[in-house]
Amino acid sequence: MPEIDLSWRSSGACQGLDPQIFYPDNEENCSQAKSVCSECKVRIACLTYALDSREKQGVWGGTSARERRKLLRTRRTA
């Protein structure tokens, strides 16, 4: 299995922030995390990782878990 490159993580705009922001109790409450992600220069790498590794929780690359499930369904049918 190829090694996964996670070097982008250290450049994320979320570095040093409270991780709880990215794991809200309610999926509807992820606007603060999405706002941080919108300014993040490694957003695409983060989203790609989350999709490829099927991250089931939290906000990654500016997307919620529900949004990623939808993206994966779209990807499968494309």
Ligand code: SF4
């Ligand atoms: S896109 Fe969001 S979750 Fe991903 S590294 Fe950037 S700030 Fe963190």
